[in-house]
Amino acid sequence: MYIVMVASECAPVAKVGGLGDVVFGLSRELEIRGNAVEIILPKYDCMRYDHIWGLTVSYRDLWVPWFNYRVHCTVYFGFVHGRKCYFIEPHSGDNFFNRGSYYGFPDEHMRFAFFSKAALEFMTQAGKRPDVIHTHDWQTALVPVMLYEIYQHAGMGNCRVCHTLHNVKHQGIAGENVLWFTGLGRPPYYYDRRRMGDDFNPSAINFTKGAIVYSNFITTVSPTHAWEIRHTEWGYGLGHVLHVHQNKFGGILNGLDYEMWNPESDRAIPHHFNAENFLEKRKNKAALRQRLWMNDDEKPLVAYVGRLDMQKGVSLIRHALFRSLQMNAQYVLLGASPERGINAQFWQLKHELNDNPDCHLEIGYDEELAHLIYAAADILVVPSLFEPCGLTQMIALRYGTVPVVRSVGGLADTVFDTDHSDRPLHERNGYVFYQSDNLAIESALDRAISLWHGRPEAFRDLALRGMRCDYSWNRPGADYLNVYELIRHK
Numbered sequence: 438m439y440i441v442m443v444a445s446e447c448a449p450v451a452k453v454g455g456l457g458d459v460v461f462g463l464s465r466e467l468e469i470r471g472n473a474v475e476i477i478l479p480k481y482d483c484m485r486y487d488h489i490w491g492l493t494v495s496y497r498d499l500w501v502p503w504f505n506y507r508v509h510c511t512v513y514f515g516f517v518h519g520r521k522c523y524f525i526e527p528h529s530g531d532n533f534f535n536r537g538s539y540y541g542f543p544d545e546h547m548r549f550a551f552f553s554k555a556a557l558e559f560m561t562q563a564g565k566r567p568d569v570i571h572t573h574d575w576q577t578a579l580v581p582v583m584l585y586e587i588y589q590h591a592g593m594g595n596c597r598v599c600h601t602l603h604n605v606k607h608q609g610i611a612g613e614n615v616l617w618f619t620g621l622g623r624p625p626y627y628y629d630r631r632r633m634g635d636d637f638n639p640s641a642i643n644f645t646k647g648a649i650v651y652s653n654f655i656t657t658v659s660p661t662h663a664w665e666i667r668h669t670e671w672g673y674g675l676g677h678v679l680h681v682h683q684n685k686f687g688g689i690l691n692g693l694d695y696e697m698w699n700p701e702s703d704r705a706i707p708h709h710f711n712a713e714n715f716l717e718k719r720k721n722k723a724a725l726r727q728r729l730w731m732n733d734d735e736k737p738l739v740a741y742v743g744r745l746d747m748q749k750g751v752s753l754i755r756h757a758l759f760r761s762l763q764m765n766a767q768y769v770l771l772g773a774s775p776e777r778g779i780n781a782q783f784w785q786l787k788h789e790l791n792d793n794p795d796c797h798l799e800i801g802y803d804e805e806l807a808h809l810i811y812a813a814a815d816i817l818v819v820p821s822l823f824e825p826c827g828l829t830q831m832i833a834l835r836y837g838t839v840p841v842v843r844s845v846g847g848l849a850d851t852v853f854d855t856d857h858s859d860r861p862l863h864e865r866n867g868y869v870f871y872q873s874d875n876l877a878i879e880s881a882l883d884r885a886i887s888l889w890h891g892r893p894e895a896f897r898d899l900a901l902r903g904m905r906c907d908y909s910w911n912r913p914g915a916d917y918l919n920v921y922e923l924i925r926h927k
């Protein structure tokens with residue numbers, strides 16, 4: 438099968454969160470299974486160009502119709518750790534992708550509406566006729582809409598679309614102008630609630646709703662989250678349209694790229710290890726402590742890695758820090774927030790705790806440091822309020838770090854409490870709590886820290902059980918191929 442991923446991120450060249458990891462990992466798995474896979478991305482100025490091999494111009498003059506004129510683009514090709522990637526660079530005054538960061542601009546919906554249109558134009562003009570186009574989140578949600586309404590009449594009639602919802606909090610909300618710019622036009626037609634008219638804001642076009650209506654199949658990134666976004670407030674208003682289209686909607690758990698996340702060969706960690714020589718892991722803990730100027734005492738190391746977003750349970754992340762220190766453990770945090778208020782709050786905390794040799798807060802984005810933390814820590818906390826899938830707990834398991842998670846979304850599908858679970862013992866791999874208050878996280882974190890102090894061998898066995906879980910792309914890769922096969926023959 439010939440599959441084209443159209444996405445706003447791909448790890449590690451352009452990664453903000455889990456979406457980038459998924460595009461990277463799933464593409465490789467599909468390729469291993471004998472499919473031809475290509476990825477189309479915007480050519481951002483701030484990408485990690487050091488991860489692109491052999492970047493060359495592939496298509497010099499791509500003209501993309503935009504409003505009543507055409508935008509000149511150049512398409513580049515390069516390999517990202519073996520994946521075939523195309524990068525679209527528009528040459529226009531809007532300067533859509535030369536802004537020093539990936540997201541966070543007032544014309545966001547225009548930037549990605551343009552990218553979606555340009556990707557379709559590129560495929561059409563370059564003669565690419567994939568069996569399946571796989572799009573991701575609101576940024577590329579207009580692809581299925583434009584494919585059906587415009588490009589199927591330009592020779593793309595046999596392409597099918599699978600759209601994945603990674604985070605429905607962000608849906609792509611725009612006004613009428615986006616219809617005129619993309620060439621869709623006809624506002625009354627698209628504002629219809631059965632198409633892209635937002636269910637709660639009559640003057641808004643909702644990109645994600647468009648993808649749900651127009652795609653041949655919609656997935657989200659875990660089975661539990663598939664239920665949550667249909668039936669609870671975590672659907673952010675999409676419950677109804679998902680209900681209407683329930684026959685083409687399902688949850689497929691994300692996988693983890695086991696090549697990129699491999700404690701046996703990870704280039705970002707000084708001491709490689711596996712379940713057989715697990716003691717080597719301790720050397721990474723010493724290395725991290727040395728790097729962050731922390732005490733090297735006989736204490737467990739608790740960590741948090743991830744965006745500092747309300748979604749991630751910031752107050753619990755903070756509480757876990759104080760609780761860890763109280764429980765005679767150390768705490769390391771690596772995270773950044775696009776929201777100034779949250780960033781300021783953690784900077785303040787960092788200053789307050791500056792002299793404490795048992796904790797370290799690193800506020801920013803640092804891919805290499807993240808790898809070292811996963812390899813060094815004993816316990817990783819993931820106290821999310823909602824979590825579509827969550828990769829950090831899976832990475833932790835792979836690196837023999839015991840996850841302490843709140844039971845939501847993909848966290849509920851991947852972590853099973855060692856003391857209280859209906860799963861067989863060999864599947865119990867961490868600690869789980871349910872409510873979102875301080876006592877709840879303590880009920881799990883205290884047990885983890887106490888086990889480390891009181892019964893180190895039992896703690897090690899728990900970590901080893903985690904390492905033996907298989908959260909690779911093997912199974913989800915097969916699941917996605919089943920979906921592609923299904924829609925191809927419809």
Ligand code: ADP
Nearest residue numbers: 454455743744772801802803804807827828829
């Ligand atoms: P989300 O997609 O909501 O951000 P996930 O858990 O699905 O959350 O994916 C987060 C990914 O981003 C993981 O690979 C994690 O290691 C990485 N990550 C998040 N924040 C940082 C950071 N500050 N520095 C390095 N890596 C980070």
